[in-house]
Amino acid sequence: MEEEYGRKWDRCLADSAVKIGTGLGVGVVLSVLFFKRRTWPVAFSAGMGLGMAYSNCQQDFRSPYLLHGRMVKSSPSYGCPLLLLQDQ
Amino acid sequence: MLRVCLKGANAAARQCVCGKVAAHPLQHCRRYTSAGDSGVTAGKIVAASLLTVGGGLGGTIIYAKWDPKFRSNVEKTVPYSDKLFGMTLGPPPPAPVIPVPKKLAKVEPLQISSVSEATKESKQPKKEKKVKEAVPQEPAAAEEAPAPPPAPPSQTIEEASAEAAHIISAISEVPSVPAPGTSDDASPPSPAPEAAPEPPAEAAAMPAALSSNLDETLGSSAKVTMAAIGAQEAALTAIAVHTQKLKEAMDAEGAPDKKSAQWRALEDALDGRSRAVDEAGAALLRARDELEKLREVINVAKGSNIDAARPQVLAAEENLHNMIVDLDKVVGKVQAAQSEAKIVSQYSDLVNEAKAQFQKELDSITPEIKASWKGLAGKLTTDDLNSLIAHAHRRIDQLNRELAEQRVREQIHIESALEQQKLEHQKALETAVVTALEHNREEMRLEQEKKVAEVREVMEAEMRTQLRRQAAAHTDHLRDVLKVQEQELRAEADETLKNKMNEQETHYRRLTQEQLDTFTLDMNAAYARLKGVEEAIDSHVIAEEEARKAHQLWLSVEALNYSLRTAGVDAPTEPLEAAAVVVRESCADNEFAQALASALPAESLSRGVYSEASLRARFQDVRRLARRVALIDETRNSLYQYFLSYVQAALLMEPQQEAPPQRLSPADLDTFKLLSYACYSMERGDLELAAKLLNQLTGEPRRVAQDWLNEARLTLETRQAISLLSAYANAVGLGTTQAP
Numbered sequence: 001m002e003e004e005y006g007r008k009w010d011r012c013l014a015d016s017a018v019k020i021g022t023g024l025g026v027g028v029v030l031s032v033l034f035f036k037r038r039t040w041p042v043a044f045s046a047g048m049g050l051g052m053a054y055s056n057c058q059q060d061f062r063s064p065y066l067l068h069g070r071m072v073k074s075s076p077s078y079g080c081p082l083l084l085l086q087d088q
Numbered sequence: 089m090l091r092v093c094l095k096g097a098n099a100a101a102r103q104c105v106c107g108k109v110a111a112h113p114l115q116h117c118r119r120y121t122s123a124g125d126s127g128v129t130a131g132k133i134v135a136a137s138l139l140t141v142g143g144g145l146g147g148t149i150i151y152a153k154w155d156p157k158f159r160s161n162v163e164k165t166v167p168y169s170d171k172l173f174g175m176t177l178g179p180p181p182p183a184p185v186i187p188v189p190k191k192l193a194k195v196e197p198l199q200i201s202s203v204s205e206a207t208k209e210s211k212q213p214k215k216e217k218k219v220k221e222a223v224p225q226e227p228a229a230a231e232e233a234p235a236p237p238p239a240p241p242s243q244t245i246e247e248a249s250a251e252a253a254h255i256i257s258a259i260s261e262v263p264s265v266p267a268p269g270t271s272d273d274a275s276p277p278s279p280a281p282e283a284a285p286e287p288p289a290e291a292a293a294m295p296a297a298l299s300s301n302l303d304e305t306l307g308s309s310a311k312v313t314m315a316a317i318g319a320q321e322a323a324l325t326a327i328a329v330h331t332q333k334l335k336e337a338m339d340a341e342g343a344p345d346k347k348s349a350q351w352r353a354l355e356d357a358l359d360g361r362s363r364a365v366d367e368a369g370a371a372l373l374r375a376r377d378e379l380e381k382l383r384e385v386i387n388v389a390k391g392s393n394i395d396a397a398r399p400q401v402l403a404a405e406e407n408l409h410n411m412i413v414d415l416d417k418v419v420g421k422v423q424a425a426q427s428e429a430k431i432v433s434q435y436s437d438l439v440n441e442a443k444a445q446f447q448k449e450l451d452s453i454t455p456e457i458k459a460s461w462k463g464l465a466g467k468l469t470t471d472d473l474n475s476l477i478a479h480a481h482r483r484i485d486q487l488n489r490e491l492a493e494q495r496v497r498e499q500i501h502i503e504s505a506l507e508q509q510k511l512e513h514q515k516a517l518e519t520a521v522v523t524a525l526e527h528n529r530e531e532m533r534l535e536q537e538k539k540v541a542e543v544r545e546v547m548e549a550e551m552r553t554q555l556r557r558q559a560a561a562h563t564d565h566l567r568d569v570l571k572v573q574e575q576e577l578r579a580e581a582d583e584t585l586k587n588k589m590n591e592q593e594t595h596y597r598r599l600t601q602e603q604l605d606t607f608t609l610d611m612n613a614a615y616a617r618l619k620g621v622e623e624a625i626d627s628h629v630i631a632e633e634e635a636r637k638a639h640q641l642w643l644s645v646e647a648l649n650y651s652l653r654t655a656g657v658d659a660p661t662e663p664l665e666a667a668a669v670v671v672r673e674s675c676a677d678n679e680f681a682q683a684l685a686s687a688l689p690a691e692s693l694s695r696g697v698y699s700e701a702s703l704r705a706r707f708q709d710v711r712r713l714a715r716r717v718a719l720i721d722e723t724r725n726s727l728y729q730y731f732l733s734y735v736q737a738a739l740l741m742e743p744q745q746e747a748p749p750q751r752l753s754p755a756d757l758d759t760f761k762l763l764s765y766a767c768y769s770m771e772r773g774d775l776e777l778a779a780k781l782l783n784q785l786t787g788e789p790r791r792v793a794q795d796w797l798n799e800a801r802l803t804l805e806t807r808q809a810i811s812l813l814s815a816y817a818n819a820v821g822l823g824t825t826q827a828p
Contacts, residue, residue: 002709005717005792058727064791065722 008060016053023049153177298389299400305385306404309378313411316375319368320418326364327425330357334433361429368422375415382408402534402541409530416523449479634820640674641681642817647671648810655699664806665693671813678820684813692806698799704770707778710796711763714789715740718759721787745771748781759789776804 027045035041152159152173159180163170173180333354386408389401494501648667655661668688675681691697698706719733740760748765749756756762762781769777779800782793 002706002713002792002795005713054727061720061727061730062725065725 008057012053012057012060015056016050019049019053019056020046021049023047023052149173149176156181298392302385302389302400302404305378305382306407309375309382309411310407312371312378313375313415316368316371317414317418319364319371320415320422323361323364323368324418324422324425326357326361327422327429330354330361331425331429333357334429365422365426372415372419375411379408379412379415399541402538405537406534409527409534412530413527416527420520446483449483634823637674637677638817638820638823641671641678642814642821644671644674645810645813645817649814652697652699652807652810655697655702658702658705660698660702661692661696663692663694663696664688668693681813681816684809684816687805687809689802689805691802697803697806700773700775700803703775703796703800703803706796706799707767707770710782710793711767713792714759714763714785717788717792720789725788748777752784757784757786759785763789775800779804 023045024042025045026049027042030045031038031041148162149172152162159173159177163173163180333350334357337350337354382404386401386404389404644667648664648671651664651667652661668685672682672685675685715737717730717733719729719736742760742764744764745768746761746764747768756765762784766778766781769775769781779797782790782797782800785793
């Protein structure tokens with residue numbers, strides 16, 4: 001379990017690095033290509049990358065607690081749809 | 089004082105002793121002397137009495153030995169004396185038997201014409217000596233002939249008479265009349281002097297031997313008789329020839345040659361006749377001997393009284409009679425011939441005499457003329473002739489005178505001759521009559537004997553039939569009686585047999601039953617023992633089996649236990665599968681153990697469990713991580729929270745180890761507290777408590793600690809199972825161990 005945590009963090013970092021890098025790259029490219037070498041695409045994409053990485057990381061860390069549910073139409077007598085919760 | 093007393097005592101004792109010693113010898117002597125005196129007299133008396141008794145006994149015994157009457161008397165009067173006598177003298181002598189005088193059968197002298205008669209006429213004067221010699225021999229022979237053969241010893245008489253008695257009794261089943269020989273078997277034999285005890289002696293011969301003897305003698309006598317008859321007839325013919333020749337020689341006036349031939353023939357005939365007559369005489373002697381023998385044998389046979397030989401005896405007698413008759417006839421013929429020859433020889437003698445006389449006269453008258461006057465022709469002178477004629481005339485006159493005288497005397501002579509002849513005729517007649525009478529008598533006797541024999545046979549047959557009837561009746565009666573007896577005896581015997589058999593059977597049954605019982609008992613005992621032994625062995629086996637199994641279980645559990653220790657620092661133990669399998673095998677029949685063995689968690693079996701040390705080591709990591717994620721749970725699980733929890737973990741200080749309370753309060757359910765409690769218990773080796781505590785974690789720390797918890801749980805479970813198994817194995821082992 002402990003390794004999982006580390007692994008997660010490793011993954012997260014790697015992913016964030018990748019995303020940020022990629023974002024930077026894309027930003028650079030975009031900025032170079034489309035945005036006349038402004039820095040704001042770089043930052044934007046880097047930020048996007050970071051955000052994505054952050055979200056991913058969070059998702060990864062949250063994954064055990066996420067609940068997956070589905071809607072089941074119940075009988076109309078009660079009127080309220082039930083929400084079946086399914087644990088992961 | 090004491091010494092004095094002692095001395096005194098000693099002295100007193102000595103005195104007493106001496107006194108006693110002194111007192112006793114006298115008495116002893118007295119007693120000895122008195123005893124000696126009485127002993128001598130008693131001994132004398134005893135010796136004397138013994139001597140008397142012994143002498144009396146000895147004398148009695150010796151006298152009894154000498155006098156049997158006395159012995160018998162004593163035996164009669166004194167009881168048990170017969171045993172004594174028997175011991176000392178032997179058995180009593182047998183009673184003397186009076187000898188029965190034997191019957192002497194008279195042997196009749198042979199009724200034949202005496203042999204001397206037959207021989208004396210047949211011989212010439214020069215042969216009379218021989219006859220005379222023969223004659224004295226003959227009577228001796230005649231005397232000897234009937235002389236008995238030596239009497240056989242008495243044993244043969246006894247035996248033979250016993251056998252004869254047996255034969256007789258065999259023929260007739262009536263108790264036999266003992267043969268004359270059997271009556272005197274006890275007496276010692278007294279050999280009869282002259283005429284013989286042969287009838288009883290030869291009566292002892294077996295009928296077969298007798299008949300064969302008879303036949304033999306018959307045959308030989310027949311042969312000899314025939315020979316004698318032949319010889320007699322030959323003699324007859326020889327005599328006839330001789331007579332004829334003599335007559336011819338006398339009468340014929342043939343030529344001198346023929347005369348001499350005739351005379352020679354006559355001499356030959358004479359020789360032949362004499363020889364024939366001699367032969368005839370010898371043959372006759374022999375025949376007479378044989379006939380004598382035959383007669384003896386017949387007498388013997390007759391005397392034996394054996395019926396079976398009777399017809400043979402009769403036949404033999406008849407043959408004998410016939411032979412005697414023939415012999416007599418032939419002898420008569422020979423005698424007649426001889427008398428004729430005598431006449432002729434007398435005549436010839438007379439003629440010869442006359443011739444001789446004439447010759448002598450002639451010689452006296454004419455001495456110079458030789459005897460043979462056949463060759464006289466021409467040699468005689470007239471004187472001679474005249475003298476011769478004168479002599480002849482004279483002779484003729486003389487002869488005429490003699491003739492006249494003779495004629496005169498003829499009558500007288502004839503009468504005398506007739507008388508003589510009559511006498512002789514009478515004699516001959518008498519002898520003939522006598523012989524004929526004898527023959528007739530003999531024939532009649534034979535006939536009578538034949539008739540007697542026939543009648544006897546008939547009688548015998550009838551008697552035999554009667555006896556047979558009687559015997560048959562007797563046998564029937566005997567048979568009946570025997571049958572009855574047999575039945576009785578059989579019944580008796582059957583009964584006894586049945587009884588015995590029953591007895592034997594019951595006895596046997598009892599014995600067999602006893603045997604069976606004992607055997608059954610033994611068998612049961614043995615079986616019971618065997619069963620006991622078997623059960624003991626089985627129980628032993630079972631116990632040992634149990635022990636073995638327990639041991640095995642224990643071993644396997646130990647192996648399992650040991651395999652727990654193979655956990656490396658960070659590596660789990662080897663898979664416990666093998667050991668668990670072994671354990672399961674070793675406790676195949678034990679449900680408890682099986683349950684326990686199967687209670688081992690699968691992970692431990694497949695992968696093995698971690699040791700406590702590794703868990704402890706790992707706990708630190710878990711603690712650190714759990715501290716870091718202490719704030720994360722289901723609701724707060726963003727990265728920010730993570731950051732916050734990191735900060736909290738960095739800033740919060742709690743004691744490394746804290747002793748957990750007995751009861752957890754809700755305030756103690758804080759992660760950090762729990763962790764410190766768990767650490768404390770981990771450090772103390774209480775994995776269980778640590779696991780319990782860590783189980784109270786919530787949220788992310790729980791997730792973090794989950795693996796560890798699982799591992800811990802596995803380890804705990806395994807250890808618990810194994811410890812239970814071990815305890816069980818120990819208990820079982822303890823249970824199966826037998827006190828020595």
